[in-house]
Amino acid sequence: MVAPLSPEPTRDAVVLLSGxxxxxxxxxxxxxxxxxxxxxxxxxxxxxxxxIEAARAVxxxxxxxxxxxxxxxxxQFGGSALTADIAVPKGxxxxxxxVTYVPARNLVFLSLCLAWAEALAARDLFIGVNAxxxxxxxDCRPEFIAGFASLAMLxxxxxxxxxxxxxxxxxxxxxxxxxxxxxxxxxxxxxxxxSWSCYDPQGPGLACGTCxxxxxxxxxxxxxxxxxxxxxxx
Amino acid sequence: MVAPLSPEPTRDAVVLLSGxxxxxxxxxxxxxxxxxxxxxxxxxxxxxxxxIEAARAVxxxxxxxxxxxxxxxxxQFGGSALTADIAVPKGxxxxxxxVTYVPARNLVFLSLCLAWAEALAARDLFIGVNAxxxxxxxDCRPEFIAGFASLAMLxxxxxxxxxxxxxxxxxxxxxxxxxxxxxxxxxxxxxxxxSWSCYDPQGPGLACGTCxxxxxxxxxxxxxxxxxxxxxxx
Numbered sequence: 001m002v003a004p005l006s007p008e009p010t011r012d013a014v015v016l017l018s019g020x021x022x023x024x025x026x027x028x029x030x031x032x033x034x035x036x037x038x039x040x041x042x043x044x045x046x047x048x049x050x051x052i053e054a055a056r057a058v059x060x061x062x063x064x065x066x067x068x069x070x071x072x073x074x075x076q077f078g079g080s081a082l083t084a085d086i087a088v089p090k091g092x093x094x095x096x097x098x099v100t101y102v103p104a105r106n107l108v109f110l111s112l113c114l115a116w117a118e119a120l121a122a123r124d125l126f127i128g129v130n131a132x133x134x135x136x137x138x139d140c141r142p143e144f145i146a147g148f149a150s151l152a153m154l155x156x157x158x159x160x161x162x163x164x165x166x167x168x169x170x171x172x173x174x175x176x177x178x179x180x181x182x183x184x185x186x187x188x189x190x191x192x193x194x195s196w197s198c199y200d201p202q203g204p205g206l207a208c209g210t211c212x213x214x215x216x217x218x219x220x221x222x223x224x225x226x227x228x229x230x231x232x233x234x
Numbered sequence: 235m236v237a238p239l240s241p242e243p244t245r246d247a248v249v250l251l252s253g254x255x256x257x258x259x260x261x262x263x264x265x266x267x268x269x270x271x272x273x274x275x276x277x278x279x280x281x282x283x284x285x286i287e288a289a290r291a292v293x294x295x296x297x298x299x300x301x302x303x304x305x306x307x308x309x310q311f312g313g314s315a316l317t318a319d320i321a322v323p324k325g326x327x328x329x330x331x332x333v334t335y336v337p338a339r340n341l342v343f344l345s346l347c348l349a350w351a352e353a354l355a356a357r358d359l360f361i362g363v364n365a366x367x368x369x370x371x372x373d374c375r376p377e378f379i380a381g382f383a384s385l386a387m388l389x390x391x392x393x394x395x396x397x398x399x400x401x402x403x404x405x406x407x408x409x410x411x412x413x414x415x416x417x418x419x420x421x422x423x424x425x426x427x428x429s430w431s432c433y434d435p436q437g438p439g440l441a442c443g444t445c446x447x448x449x450x451x452x453x454x455x456x457x458x459x460x461x462x463x464x465x466x467x468x
């Protein structure tokens with residue numbers, strides 16, 4: 001059970017909610033910090049669109065004031081194992097940027113969060129990137145997040161507002177290991193099984209167990225002993 | 235008549251093609267410089283969706299190797315006279331950012347150009363922003379365009395490529411007056427009537443004549459004598 005909202009939320013934030021473990025924890029942290037959640041999920045026609053159902057469940061459980069699932073068909077561009085007919089690697093995490101990287105995805109998605117936040121007159125965005133136990137995507141790194149926050153000041157009405165509030169791009173998992181993220185889920189009362197990580201679902205509710213995303217998740221649960229009812233094919 | 239491609243195009247570029255006069259001229263300039271055109275039009279459910287038909291005509295006339303019209307419903311966020319039920323101003327261009335500004339639009343759209351270009355292994359983007367005779371949108375200013383090009387280096391595989399080629403964000407109209415853009419259209423053999431500028435269409439093929447976009451276009455045609463068969467309601 002998720003605890004009631006406390007403190008009473010007073011500020012609006014837009015939270016990028018993929019439906020994965022990380023974005024669920026970020027949404028939980030934003031809520032804990034007293035933000036009203038405006039959850040944004042992009043239906044980019046990804047291989048693992050099943051994650052969108054997880055996002056719906058998480059948004060509802062966390063009491064999001066609105067959840068937008070926005071279609072944006074990135075298979076028109078392709079260039080990734082998640083958006084084109086390219087196999088998802090199963091052999092373990094590589095040293096270089098893997099083919100599951102989706103070109104400019106976090107820039108596109110954060111830009112959409114910014115668009116919604118500006119329309120809401122909110123100044124806070126939350127994203128679940130992390131740069132320790134991750135797949136090496138460039139757009140998960142701290143320098144990208146910091147650069148985005150700077151560019152947001154030039155890309156919006158903020159450019160004309162002089163001394164007004166800066167944009168705040170919260171990435172509270174940035175320096176956490178995956179195991180620490182699992183422990184945060186447990187602390188916040190968020191069941192990992194509500195979320196979906198697998199890039200290559202093998203059937204309804206059946207994760208592959210061997211893609212990078214499954215490997216990182218399983219290792220974190222094994223290390224911490226946090227319960228996770230996710231079913232794996234291998 | 236548009237002259238045949240010369241020189242033979244050898245490089246790929248993604249061109250943001252709204253269907254307006256500026257983006258048509260930018261596409262013509264990119265073609266003249268020897269780029270193969272990959273034209274991207276965002277169907278953001280804008281009030282003046284009629285511009286998308288103009289974009290299709292321009293892409294075909296300029297021989298784009300591919301034209302993607304990508305649905306992305308920004309009315310989910312609103313916050314602009316182009317994406318919500320807010321009246322388009324008709325009284326003349328104001329000193330401050332007008333309500334036709336769409337939150338973070340150029341950041342979202344350039345990010346999508348970047349995504350496509352990265353998937354294509356291209357390094358060149360073209361956008362028709364200008365910052366002289368314009369409506370004062372922050373995301374049309376040179377500092378935003380320069381900032382975007384810098385962030386692109388952190389947002390993509392380029393972050394890991396060391397000394398490799400930078401992203402080039404071409405905004406060749408940036409420092410042109412609208413009248414100079416009209417003359418460029420004429421020089422390139424591009425008929426202004428192929429393009430659509432009006433924010434508040436009054437019927438099929440009928441521009442309002444009094445929104446900022448109509449005012450800027452008409453003044454440029456009047457000043458230069460470039461022929462434009464666009465019909466205006468007022």
